[in-house]
Amino acid sequence: MDATEKFPAFYKVLYCSLDYSLVTLYIMLFMLFELLWGGEGNSLLSVFLVQIVEWGLRMLRSELGKKSLCVKAHVDERFMN
DSSP states (O other): OOHHHHSOSHHHHHHTTOHHHHHHHHHHHHHHHHHHTTTSOOHHHHHHHHHHHHHHHHHHHHHHHHHHHHHHHTOOGGGGO
16 A cells, blocks of 8 residues: 555655654643642643643654755755755
């Protein structure tokens, strides 16, 4: 089966259908931050911390993807900016 048939939308091809796993990770992080506050957690602060983690994961994935692409395609990193 072709990858475009299995994941027809661009964002699904980009994330390879990891949306369920990412949502599960974010829910677990939210619950962890809530438990760290001792059950009397500030939900808004927990959501903000999950958002910061999500931004960090996006930047990490972007940088690692650029480096991997540069190594595999033999392209200099300065062309990726």
